[in-house]
Amino acid sequence: MEGGAIESRNWSLFDRFFPNRLEWARWKYAGFLLLFFCIFAAIPYTVSNHIAAWRGVSVGNIEIWLDREIPFTSWAIIFYIAYYIYIPVVAWIGAASHRREEALVFFQRFIGLTWGVFVIFIILPVEVTLRDQVVFEPGFFGWFMTDLHAADPPFNSWPSLHVFQSFMMLLVVRAWFMNEDKWPMALAVIAWVTTALIWFSTVGIKQHYLFDIVSGLAVTAIAWHYWIRFAIIQTKH
Template sequence: MNPREWLSKPLPIMRHAWSRREWLGGRWFYVEIFVWGFLGVAGIYFVINHLIANYGSYGWSPEISLDSKIPPVAWMIIPYASLYLLTPGSIFLHPLTDRGRVELLLALQGLVLLTAFHGIFFVLFPADIALRDQLTPEILSYEGIFGSIFGLIHTIDNPTNAWPSLHVTLSYIICRVMTIWLDRDYAETTWGKPLKWILWINWVLLCASILTTKQHFVFDLVTGLALAYSWWWLIEPGFSAIKGMDDSEIDLIFEQ
């Protein structure tokens, strides 16, 4: 089967989640979304991250001279950390229709499979992101708002899982899906267009922040962008197919 065709349809396990979407007045659906997101994205990432950090060995380093020339910027930890708000944000933003819910399900499926694909690189090509010593003493004191966020991230996220940057790929896919909703379902609102501008400006800052927070190499950014665009190309047909459907037609997707 063509990969685009395979990734553009809900997988069997996601179809089971869809069949239970009305449980508990529709609330159970979001419980499953949360569990899948927690286990399939955060779970995969942090299990690999801690296994490599504690038991793995590092091979080729993608570091280049430019990496050490990029200055650390404390406030850029805010757009960097915004990824952790984007994922739950998509749950709050999605349209409360069957079309919106199945788009949320397809987005989740794409993010879980994307994280698993990243895991192959993280395991086969582990890299030590030895850049944190370039941060300023003020940042490394872990005081104040910015320092506290750095401290939290440094505590839970070991400097491995380098490339491609999962920060870049996950945020790009989420922003693309949220843009569909903002353009189609919230175009007539006063906040739809401003939110879309904020979303994409923040994404650009997020991409830059993986370098200025010394969390990633330039190589990680480049490969992350390449994978982000490629992954969206793979999963986009599913969203295009749903775009012209109304709620009465959505169930047909799960019968194909």
């Protein structure tokens, strides 16, 4: 696919309130993207999940036999946490002077899709009932799992946000770098393996079902193909 132009405008409110944003230092623009995500995605996530937990309703059971055959894997916590590094990294990459408007369009649609997932959490909640398999080991791993369970009620089952968002962020970085011939095999392998380990971590620490991974991948693939990629950049593959 040959190079082209952005096919979507940024929200007009950004031009009204931040007319000089393209002149900002890179760290400031990256912080702007990160704050935009935190306010409009991270905070609403907490609200939607607690609403689902408050209702205490599960619309069905999507557990399969393989979900319980996968052993609790304490080291997978490392990759579950690694997901949170992706967001500032993508914000920093997107804050490069030649990518800023593309990055803002991406974050707008990325957050819009995330809100769609929140709606699923609220109207079609499914409780994850695998936490009885968690082993609370002494030290960091046990401490993290205790805090995770306290902060994250088990009603944000499908599609997995960790899977959907990490996959989407990988795809946009891949598109940007491939468009500039900056996607060597070594970087591609590291990025794909790390992201796949994030997906595994969701079932490895018993936060999600396998169906949540599949549905998260499906949401990303469909949204990227039909709504995201043509809105931000015409990449060459």
